[in-house]
Amino acid sequence: MTTRTPPTTSTLAEQVRLLSGQDNWRTEPIGDVRALVLADGPHGVRRPSAGQLGIGEAVPATCFPTAASLAATWDPDLLEEVGAALGREARARDVDVLLGPGLNLKRHPAGGRNFEYFSEDPLLSGRLAAALVRGVQSQGVGACLKHFAVNNQESNRLIVDVVVDERTLRELYLSGFEIAVRESAPWTVMCAYNRVNGVYCSDSRRLLTDVLREEWGFDGVVMSDWGATNDRANALAAGMDLEMPGSGKAFDDEVVAAVRRGRIDAADVERSVGRLADLVRRLDEGPAEVAVADDPDAHHALARRVAAAGTVLLTNDGLLPLTGGGRLAVVGRFAAEPRYQGAGSSQVTPTRVEAALPALRERLDATTDVTYAAGYDEAGDTSDTLVAEAVAAATAADVVVVFAGLPGAYESEGFDRDHLGLPDGHTRVVEAVLDANPRTVVVLSNGGPVELPWADRPAALVEGYLAGQAGGAAIVDVLVGDAEPGGRLAESFPVTVSDLPADANFPGGPKQVVYRERWYVGYRFHETAGVPARFPFGHGGSYTTFAWNDLTVDGQGQHVRVEIDVTNTGERAGSEVVQVYVRDVEASVPRPDRELRGFTKVHLAPGETARVGIDLGPRAFAFYDADAGDWRVEAGAFEVLVGASATDVRARATIDVDGEPASTSDVGSGSPWVADDDTFAALLGRPVPRPDPVLPLHRNSSVEDLLHTPLGRRVQPLLAGTATRQMLGSLHQPDAATRRMFETMVRTSPLRAMVLFGRGRPSFRSLDRVLQVLNLRGARDGRR
Numbered sequence: 054m055t056t057r058t059p060p061t062t063s064t065l066a067e068q069v070r071l072l073s074g075q076d077n078w079r080t081e082p083i084g085d086v087r088a089l090v091l092a093d094g095p096h097g098v099r100r101p102s103a104g105q106l107g108i109g110e111a112v113p114a115t116c117f118p119t120a121a122s123l124a125a126t127w128d129p130d131l132l133e134e135v136g137a138a139l140g141r142e143a144r145a146r147d148v149d150v151l152l153g154p155g156l157n158l159k160r161h162p163a164g165g166r167n168f169e170y171f172s173e174d175p176l177l178s179g180r181l182a183a184a185l186v187r188g189v190q191s192q193g194v195g196a197c198l199k200h201f202a203v204n205n206q207e208s209n210r211l212i213v214d215v216v217v218d219e220r221t222l223r224e225l226y227l228s229g230f231e232i233a234v235r236e237s238a239p240w241t242v243m244c245a246y247n248r249v250n251g252v253y254c255s256d257s258r259r260l261l262t263d264v265l266r267e268e269w270g271f272d273g274v275v276m277s278d279w280g281a282t283n284d285r286a287n288a289l290a291a292g293m294d295l296e297m298p299g300s301g302k303a304f305d306d307e308v309v310a311a312v313r314r315g316r317i318d319a320a321d322v323e324r325s326v327g328r329l330a331d332l333v334r335r336l337d338e339g340p341a342e343v344a345v346a347d348d349p350d351a352h353h354a355l356a357r358r359v360a361a362a363g364t365v366l367l368t369n370d371g372l373l374p375l376t377g378g379g380r381l382a383v384v385g386r387f388a389a390e391p392r393y394q395g396a397g398s399s400q401v402t403p404t405r406v407e408a409a410l411p412a413l414r415e416r417l418d419a420t421t422d423v424t425y426a427a428g429y430d431e432a433g434d435t436s437d438t439l440v441a442e443a444v445a446a447a448t449a450a451d452v453v454v455v456f457a458g459l460p461g462a463y464e465s466e467g468f469d470r471d472h473l474g475l476p477d478g479h480t481r482v483v484e485a486v487l488d489a490n491p492r493t494v495v496v497l498s499n500g501g502p503v504e505l506p507w508a509d510r511p512a513a514l515v516e517g518y519l520a521g522q523a524g525g526a527a528i529v530d531v532l533v534g535d536a537e538p539g540g541r542l543a544e545s546f547p548v549t550v551s552d553l554p555a556d557a558n559f560p561g562g563p564k565q566v567v568y569r570e571r572w573y574v575g576y577r578f579h580e581t582a583g584v585p586a587r588f589p590f591g592h593g594g595s596y597t598t599f600a601w602n603d604l605t606v607d608g609q610g611q612h613v614r615v616e617i618d619v620t621n622t623g624e625r626a627g628s629e630v631v632q633v634y635v636r637d638v639e640a641s642v643p644r645p646d647r648e649l650r651g652f653t654k655v656h657l658a659p660g661e662t663a664r665v666g667i668d669l670g671p672r673a674f675a676f677y678d679a680d681a682g683d684w685r686v687e688a689g690a691f692e693v694l695v696g697a698s699a700t701d702v703r704a705r706a707t708i709d710v711d712g713e714p715a716s717t718s719d720v721g722s723g724s725p726w727v728a729d730d731d732t733f734a735a736l737l738g739r740p741v742p743r744p745d746p747v748l749p750l751h752r753n754s755s756v757e758d759l760l761h762t763p764l765g766r767r768v769q770p771l772l773a774g775t776a777t778r779q780m781l782g783s784l785h786q787p788d789a790a791t792r793r794m795f796e797t798m799v800r801t802s803p804l805r806a807m808v809l810f811g812r813g814r815p816s817f818r819s820l821d822r823v824l825q826v827l828n829l830r831g832a833r834d835g836r837r
């Protein structure tokens with residue numbers, strides 16, 4: 054879309070006013086152009102009552118599987134279906150823009166919000182996000198890619214400066230967004246809270262205009278994450294159109310003054326107003342014929358089908374699928390009270406929730422005697438009594454299914470996980486049941502990788518993820534074989550977190566995190582370093598078997614077609630994911646041992662064969678040459694690895710690819726997986742910056758930083774206490790995760806957020822004065 058509707062309001066002040074929301078969820082009307090309604094996302098529509106942040110108290114909507122579970126389907130077609138259902142539900146709730154999908158890369162498995170993101174791999178993330186966007190927008194609802202960019206952790210997310218070299222930035226952290234923008238043309242993008250190499254995302258002309266719009270062709274509206282606007286005038290010049298939520302016009306005077314003084318151009322303001330007006334037009338021109346009534350039963354059924362398709366069979370010695378009959382013990386509270394989504398802004402009020410225990414009873418009622426023991430409590434703790442009950446049930450049973458995983462308080466927006474372990478209570482119950490009865494299946498409910506030291510003991514191990522409101526029924530479908538376990542891991546499960554190079558700098562300090570592991574994230578690390586994951590990227594079993602035959606790799610220059618026959622050699626229908634990895638055999642720069650460059654999911658009836666074809670273009674062979682500022686393919690031999698996971702290669706071929714002569718520079722080679730200062734500085738092209746000093750205080754100092762001045766020490770508890778109470782007070786019975794999220798957010802918020810969330814009270818002027826006093830007193834006391 055290139056036309057820009059001219060702003061219908063004339064004065065500068067009026068135009069500036071339009072560029073921040075009227076409240077938490079609505080934009081301002083522009084002349085006779087209506088206001089827009091925005092709502093979270095991503096895996097369900099969260100439409101709170103007006104003016105509320107409303108976590109946990111929204112209008113009911115289908116809670117689809119979370120992104121972690123969606124990603125494990127490796128199925129863009131299915132995600133497009135989910136997107137369309139989300140779009141229908143959004144329309145039925147008068148929502149214009151759904152705030153999702155989120156596609157930040159899973160740099161570290163303990164990222165608190167990993168359940169809301171797809172993968173550790175940018176190609177998989179980007180393709181899946183694009184599919185979801187296409188689905189949402191097919192219903193005339195805008196999607197919103199978030200959080201742009203490099204928002205890979207929750208700790209200190211509101212102010213942390215991510216120091217990342219250009220090559221890693223391009224190859225890992227921007228690629229997914231690039232693919233999604235190019236393949237699905239989202240109508241909006243949300244900029245992240247954090248800084249990237251010193252610049253707040255909201256202020257980054259480079260990210261929001263040079264890269265997003267000019268390189269990738271994005272033509273929609275960029276909005277801020279909620280409260281992420283740093284300097285509104287800079288943000289406008291950088292290309293951030295809409296400030297959300299409304300901040301009571303707290304920035305308006307500064308913006309008007311910036312235009313008057315020539316710091317920014319009046320055209321910057323007009324351009325953003327025009328983009329907003331264009332978005333409304335785009336929405337109003339959308340398909341009128343879409344049925345606005347969503348169908349809760351059909352959407353629940355879709356959520357159930359997708360949840361099964363995202364269920365990963367990690368191991369199985371043949372006990373699954375269950376045949377029924379005899380005595381079945383079900384152990385673990387999650388069977389009765391399922392975990393199906395994470396905490397934070399994505400938390401949907403579901404239309405209904407199906408737990409596994411009643412679904413199992415119903416399904417096996419006629420043939421099987423089903424008993425139940427809770428095993429652990431809500432917090433994940435157990436007791437001698439609970440363990441004894443679980444062991445008694447397991448001992449008396451022919452087969453046991455244990456439900457374990459992460460309690461709600463472990464996974465949330467706003468904070469990262471403290472470790473990758475299961476709660477001790479879960480581990481104790483699992484191990485006691487395994488001791489009592491080896492014919493045990495363990496089903497996991499969690500939004501990201503966990504350490505599983507006992508993983509080779511159960512007869513079968515199933516990763517169920519946080520699979521949405523129908524997840525309990527879907528797990529039963531898989532356990533009894535009504536559905537196949539269609540999932541493959543979209544992330545590596547490490548043996549232990551300390552194996553990972555990113556762990557040395559996760560989450561970093563309060564002001565800065567340095568991505569010294571560079572591109573050695575996930576399987577890129579495991580495969581290059583020869584440190585095996587417990588379960589590798591792409592892994593997942595099936596109830597049937599497949600044969601892979603007749604690989605051909607043909608093409609010319611930098612365009613190659615990979616084809617292979619896949620045959621279902623078993624007795625049941627099933628799906629297989631063909632994954633194509635590429636290795637640069639003679640690279641002049643250090644490169645990951647292999648990188649995912651294409652994939653296809655095929656569904657095959659028993660005996661059926663499909664010839665699967667995957668096309669690779671120049672980017673499949675390229676690395677990002679930071680000096681040249683462009684992608685670069687070096688001529689020579691490349692290996693094409695076709696497999697069922699990053700490690701399970703079924704066929705390979707070596708080909709010659711045209712390209713440029715190999716360069717002689719090998720910046721970053723010969724170093725360990727965590728780059729030292731010299732290596733990292735060479736990649737960055739400058740010395741590794743020091744974290745910002747805490748003093749003097751400024752608008753972006755955190756509430757916690759106040760503790761560094763004597764007066765601040767007196768003010769801080771009052772301020773933090775009041776803000777936390779206000780936030781929690783607006784919620785209906787906040788759970789443990791939500792409490793921790795708000796407490797952490799308040800503590801680590803930049804002081805400017807008080808102005809924004811206070812809708813201009815205090816004003817920036819008052820804040821600046823207070824800061825002056827605090828700094829003055831701090832300096833004076835320091836001299837004494």
Ligand code: BGC
Binds near residue numbers: 093199
């Ligand atoms: C989250 C966004 C969300 C927004 C509105 C922010 O804190 O980071 O993902 O869309 O709140 O709820």
